[in-house]
Amino acid sequence: MNPKINHSWNLTELQARHLQQELAAKVTREDQFEEIQRVAGVDVAYDKHSDQLVAAVVVLDANTLEIVETVTADDHAQFPYIPGLFSFRELPPLIKAFAKLNHSPDLIVCDGQGYAHPRRFGLACHLGVVFDIPTIGCGKTKLLGEYQAPDTKRGATAPLIDNGEVIGNALRTQTGINPIYVSIGHRISLETACKWILNLSPKYRLPETTRLTCSPLSSPLQS
DNA sequence: GCGACAG
DNA sequence: ATCTTGTCGC
Numbered sequence: 001m002n003p004k005i006n007h008s009w010n011l012t013e014l015q016a017r018h019l020q021q022e023l024a025a026k027v028t029r030e031d032q033f034e035e036i037q038r039v040a041g042v043d044v045a046y047d048k049h050s051d052q053l054v055a056a057v058v059v060l061d062a063n064t065l066e067i068v069e070t071v072t073a074d075d076h077a078q079f080p081y082i083p084g085l086f087s088f089r090e091l092p093p094l095i096k097a098f099a100k101l102n103h104s105p106d107l108i109v110c111d112g113q114g115y116a117h118p119r120r121f122g123l124a125c126h127l128g129v130v131f132d133i134p135t136i137g138c139g140k141t142k143l144l145g146e147y148q149a150p151d152t153k154r155g156a157t158a159p160l161i162d163n164g165e166v167i168g169n170a171l172r173t174q175t176g177i178n179p180i181y182v183s184i185g186h187r188i189s190l191e192t193a194c195k196w197i198l199n200l201s202p203k204y205r206l207p208e209t210t211r212l213t214c215s216p217l218s219s220p221l222q223s
Numbered sequence: 224g225c226g227a228c229a230g
Numbered sequence: 231a232t233c234t235t236g237t238c239g240c
């Protein structure tokens with residue numbers, strides 16, 4: 001699975017901001033997809049001492065939530081972490097991981113904001129536009145926007161507002177737990193995005209004893 | 224100028 | 231993101 005749009009990632013901060021403004025015009029904020037058979041979750045881990053990144057993509061069967069395929073890819077960070085320019089740091093390794101994938105997902109859940117971004121083009125939008133696939137932005141903390149605390153029950157939402165515009169939703173995936181920030185990535189409405197996050201969040205649970213481990217980039221513990 | 228600031 | 235210590239709730 002490879003990008004439909006291939007642009008340079010070797011950009012200056014200013015060029016990156018301009019590219020975001022250009023690509024933001026390609027974002028579709030309505031539901032635009034057929035049946036969702038496979039859903040992918042993506043994440044990137046860091047090694048702050050070696051400046052290495054490891055991207056992971058896990059594809060699940062949308063109905064049973066069984067794991068269909070898992071791929072990882074490591075890469076050298078070539079763009080600093082700058083709030084608002086997050087995708088220029090994390091997308092290169094993620095694209096490398098997607099290139100290894102044999103089962104293309106019909107929807108991707110991202111670990112970063114989508115439309116809830118200063119230029120309305122967070123990582124989820126960038127990934128969605130580049131692959132032209134439905135994506136959902138999902139953040140543990142917000143980049144910007146104000147909101148009233150939603151009811152404490154699972155499923156409760158409150159609009160996240162910036163400059164008078166609803167840019168996403170604060171959504172509680174568990175009763176009594178802090179909300180996460182859901183926003184449109186590409187080709188999906190905010191309402192549908194929240195339904196998917198709710199549908200996925202309570203059902204997929206790792207066994208209590210499971211501990212996720214990552215094969216070390218260099219093997220300090222084995223030397 | 225000061226504070227905020229996805230991961 | 232990663233790291234670490236202290237605290238609260240079931």
